[in-house]
Amino acid sequence: MANTRETPPIVLAFSASDPSGGAGLQADILTLSSMGCHPLSVVTAITVQDTLGVEDVMAMEAEWVADQARCVLEDMPVGVFKVGLIGSVENVAAIAEVVADYPDIPLILDPVLASGRGDELAGDDILTALLEMLIPQTTLLTPNSMEARRIAQLDDDDGDAEPDLAECARRIIEMGCEFVLITGTHENTPQVVNTLYGESGVLRSDSWQRLPGSYHGSGCTLASAIAASIAQGLDIPEAVKEAQEFTWQALKAGFHPGMGQYIPDRLFWAHEEKDATGT
Ligand SMILES: Nc1ncnc2c1ncn2[C@@H]1O[C@H](COP(=O)(O)OP(=O)(O)O)[C@@H](O)[C@H]1O
Ligand SMILES: Cc1ncc(COP(=O)(O)O)c(N)n1
Structure with missing residues (x-):
C-alpha cells in the first residue's frame, strides 16, 4: 500500500x-x-569549532551554494527561507540572487556576525553585502542587541548614552x-527582553527568566523555530512568540557535553515524554 502521509511544511536553511x-x-x-517541518539544508560553509569557540571557517564556493538551492527548489515546495552563517561576500550575492527569484517565500535572516565567545564570523565586507543585497529582501531579521x-x-557612537535599540530597529527597517x-x-537586565518591531514601532515585547550559563546555537534555534512556525501557518508576531517559548524550553533542558557553552536540547519534548512514561 502506498504511503499516504502528508508532506510536512518545508523550510530551506542556508547555513554552515x-x-x-x-x-x-x-x-x-x-x-x-x-517543530514538525522538513528541513532542506544548503551548506554555505564548513566551520572548525567546539563549545569553546570557532577556530576556522571555510566558505563553500558560491556556485555550489546556488546550485544546491536551485536543485531542491525546483523539486520541492519551499514554505520559508532561513539564512544563518553565510561565509563570504560571494555567497551573500548567490543567496540574494536565488531568493530574488522566489519573492513570495518569507525570508528569516539571522545575521551571524560573531560567535557567543566573540569570534568574528562576518567581517565588514560581508556586513556591507548583507545591507545591500539581503536585508532589503528580508521578512524578519533576528539580531541580538550587539x-x-x-x-x-x-x-x-561617541556619546555616553547606550544607543537606543528602538532607534536601531527603526534604522534597520529603513x-x-x-x-x-x-x-x-x-x-544588563535581570530578565532577557526580546522586542519585535515593525514599520509602526513595537509589535510585541516578551520577557524571559534569564537562565544561568551561555548557550551554543541559541540564536540559530530561535531563527529556525520562527521559520518553522511561519511554515506551520502562524503570522509573524505569533511565530515569534511560539519560537521564543520553544527556544527557552530547549535552553532550559540544555546539557553540558564539553568544556564550554551548554547545548540546547531541541528534542526536549520527546525526552520529557520519555521520562514521563518511563519508556
Ligand atoms: N541565558 C539565557 N536565558 C534565557 N534566554 C536566553 C539565554 N540566552 C539566550 N536566550 C534566548 O535565546 C534566544 C536567542 O538568543 P540570542 O542571544 O539572540 O542568541 P545569539 O546571541 O546566539 O544570536 C533568545 O530568544 C533569547 O531570549
Ligand atoms: C556554523 C555556525 N552558525 C552559527 C553560529 C552562531 O551560533 P549562535 O546561535 O550561538 O550565535 C555558529 N557558532 N556556527
Missing part, C-alpha cells in the same frame, strides 16, 4: 556546518524537525526589511 552539533545547520535541522547596533551602525526581532540576552 558546526561539528559540535550545537549551532548552524545541525541546530537548524534539529529545530525544524522537532548585532543590531553594528547593523544600524550605532555601535561606535534598510528594507519588514520586521526586526532584537534579542536582549547580552543586555
Whole structure:
C-alpha cells in the first residue's frame, strides 16, 4: 500500500556546518524537525569549532551554494527561507540572487556576525553585502542587541548614552526589511527582553527568566523555530512568540557535553515524554 502521509511544511536553511552539533545547520535541522517541518539544508560553509569557540571557517564556493538551492527548489515546495552563517561576500550575492527569484517565500535572516565567545564570523565586507543585497529582501531579521547596533551602525557612537535599540530597529527597517526581532540576552537586565518591531514601532515585547550559563546555537534555534512556525501557518508576531517559548524550553533542558557553552536540547519534548512514561 502506498504511503499516504502528508508532506510536512518545508523550510530551506542556508547555513554552515558546526561539528559540535550545537549551532548552524545541525541546530537548524534539529529545530525544524522537532517543530514538525522538513528541513532542506544548503551548506554555505564548513566551520572548525567546539563549545569553546570557532577556530576556522571555510566558505563553500558560491556556485555550489546556488546550485544546491536551485536543485531542491525546483523539486520541492519551499514554505520559508532561513539564512544563518553565510561565509563570504560571494555567497551573500548567490543567496540574494536565488531568493530574488522566489519573492513570495518569507525570508528569516539571522545575521551571524560573531560567535557567543566573540569570534568574528562576518567581517565588514560581508556586513556591507548583507545591507545591500539581503536585508532589503528580508521578512524578519533576528539580531541580538550587539548585532543590531553594528547593523544600524550605532555601535561606535561617541556619546555616553547606550544607543537606543528602538532607534536601531527603526534604522534597520529603513534598510528594507519588514520586521526586526532584537534579542536582549547580552543586555544588563535581570530578565532577557526580546522586542519585535515593525514599520509602526513595537509589535510585541516578551520577557524571559534569564537562565544561568551561555548557550551554543541559541540564536540559530530561535531563527529556525520562527521559520518553522511561519511554515506551520502562524503570522509573524505569533511565530515569534511560539519560537521564543520553544527556544527557552530547549535552553532550559540544555546539557553540558564539553568544556564550554551548554547545548540546547531541541528534542526536549520527546525526552520529557520519555521520562514521563518511563519508556
Ligand atoms: N541565558 C539565557 N536565558 C534565557 N534566554 C536566553 C539565554 N540566552 C539566550 N536566550 C534566548 O535565546 C534566544 C536567542 O538568543 P540570542 O542571544 O539572540 O542568541 P545569539 O546571541 O546566539 O544570536 C533568545 O530568544 C533569547 O531570549
Ligand atoms: C556554523 C555556525 N552558525 C552559527 C553560529 C552562531 O551560533 P549562535 O546561535 O550561538 O550565535 C555558529 N557558532 N556556527
